[in-house]
Amino acid sequence: AQSVAQPEDQVNVAEGNPLTVKCTYSVSGNPYLFWYVQYPNRGLQFLLKYITGDNLVKGSYGFEAEFNKSQTSFHLKKPSALVSDSALYFCAVRAQAGTALIFGKGTTLSVSS
Amino acid sequence: NAGVTQTPKFQVLKTGQSMTLQCAQDMNHNSMYWYRQDPGMGLRLIYYSASEGTTDKGEVPNGYNVSRLNKREFSLRLESAAPSQTSVYFCASSVERGNEQFFGPGTRLTVL
Numbered sequence: 021a022q023s024v025a026q027p028e029d030q031v032n033v034a035e036g037n038p039l040t041v042k043c044t045y046s047v048s049g050n051p052y053l054f055w056y057v058q059y060p061n062r063g064l065q066f067l068l069k070y071i072t073g074d075n076l077v078k079g080s081y082g083f084e085a086e087f088n089k090s091q092t093s094f095h096l097k098k099p100s101a102l103v104s105d106s107a108l109y110f111c112a113v114r115a116q117a118g119t120a121l122i123f124g125k126g127t128t129l130s131v132s133s
Numbered sequence: 134n135a136g137v138t139q140t141p142k143f144q145v146l147k148t149g150q151s152m153t154l155q156c157a158q159d160m161n162h163n164s165m166y167w168y169r170q171d172p173g174m175g176l177r178l179i180y181y182s183a184s185e186g187t188t189d190k191g192e193v194p195n196g197y198n199v200s201r202l203n204k205r206e207f208s209l210r211l212e213s214a215a216p217s218q219t220s221v222y223f224c225a226s227s228v229e230r231g232n233e234q235f236f237g238p239g240t241r242l243t244v245l
Binding site: 052054056061062063064065066069110114119120121123124125126 | 225235
């Protein structure tokens with residue numbers, strides 16, 4: 021069965037420190053991977069995606085994600101966190117062409133000043 | 134370019150009442166989706182429409198019906214609302230099924 025997991029319900033970091041939000045997946049075939057962010061009382065916003073090519077993908081707001089095929093992971097990273105990055109982050113995976121995205125349960129990122 | 138719009142933003146229903154949530158997109162996307170979001174459950178797919186004229190069940194379709202009215206519009210209907218349907222409902226669209234999705238602002242529904 022195809023699935024995606026976000027092992028941490030919450031991640032806490034201090035402003036200016038690097039942040040990582042973890043995502044692992046289980047699919048057959050080559051996955052398409054996505055990260056979304058949700059601010060309070062808003063819809064989800066697309067951050068970045070990996071389809072093929074360079075394992076390090078750059079996205080919006082200074083975020084990047086690293087695809088690791090051997091570890092089946094797609095962790096979201098940012099070199100220097102901002103308080104305004106505090107939000108709920110979702111990882112999603114598409115297993116095969118034409119199938120719907122499968123979303124993880126989300127990780128709450130809290131950045132303290 | 135408004136993206137994905139949803140109406141209403143908030144709604145309170147009594148058990149047994151019916152209502153329709155409206156969604157429209159102006160990005161000429163083929164695929165549209167309805168999700169519900171509950172604390173600790175993430176996003177769960179209710180129904181989706183891969184293209185105009187087609188609809189398919191997602192993970193949690195019971196108690197809901199959908200209509201893909203045209204390429205732009207995809208509505209979600211609750212025929213007889215239950216307290217378990219209290220949730221935040223999101224509509225989304227994508228160029229094709231499996232591409233990145235663009236989300237509306239959500240409808241917060243409470244069923245008493």
